[in-house]
Amino acid sequence: MTKKENKEEWKSLNRLDMWKDYVELKYSKGKCIACGICIQVCPKDAILLNPPAASIRGYILEDPIDLDKEKCVMCGVCVALCPEDAIKVFVDGEERTLIVENNGLPDEFKFEGEIEIEQEKCPKGCNACEDICKEDAIKVDKTVELDTDKCTYCGACVIGCPAEVIHLKRTRIICEEPDTKIMEEVKERLIGEVRLENLIKNVQGNNQQG
Template identity: 35%
Template sequence: MKLLKTGTDQELTIERVLHAKSYALTLNKTLCTGCGICVEACPREAMETKTFPKVEGGKTQSPTVQIDEEKCHYCGICDSICPFGAIDVMVDGQHLISVVERESFPQLIREIEVDATKCDLDCTECEEACPLELIQVNVQGPSGKKVQDVESWPDREELQVVVDIDRDLC
């Protein structure tokens, strides 16, 4: 068995190479926000969040996730639970999440439906709350064209809110 750990400014990869199989976990540092969800979910405690002290007058550095290649068992819980898609687990070069394959981990339901008829014309809370910027809220006129200035529209009853969600990434 061979354990490998390689890293750049953009990604960290750990690998376990066995005689018959190889496992790899890649953390994309540009997508990772350091939220710590993977750290909390890891059953082997193979991940930890590293925080940085605030420098007076400087910009706060985001936390980073560190992975212990000796503790990781490549179960894929971190891959399946990361809301930012920052972690990929590969088995023999194939993206494979063993806990999902074996149905030993609850599958996340990502089918989000928004009843836009209940939305106020000036509300964009869901758009602002989405950490991945996958939700876009627009107001359309009767012709289906986007309305920029809702306040100056003569008959606000004609307007409707449209909520677009990037379903491929959500």
């Protein structure tokens, strides 16, 4: 499937220096689609979502996510589940996904799900969902048309819709599923309805801190 081009510019989110080694978490704003999956799966609730409008219409005014370094334990769950590889972990400068290497989470996965769009409530002239979909699964003409063969059920359109009229429910994660506690937690967090209010629960607190 064809993805829209994105520019890779990596910045360090967090770094842990040890006696001999160092572990660093890096993030690419250009690759991030603000889908919120990293926020959903973080076991420490260390990732915060900035206002959704930051990612609308193909350009990003600020980083869609922020990281609470006090909470982050560099576990790599966000790295393993990011559909766009926008977050990476480096150990001594080498890219590693330790939680996958140690069979905690699968190397590849995809979702099945359902999407409902309240067409009658879509704002006229708004193409936000089409603009932010990196899979080219959404086309806006007189109505919003969804290509389910291309849709990955990532949730970016749900977060980016200014009218909140796109409703997504993930029904299944397809992967070679490891029998681990973290995999069970990931399934519990990701399967079900994607609700914007759940993803932005930390935004106001984050803004107050700034």
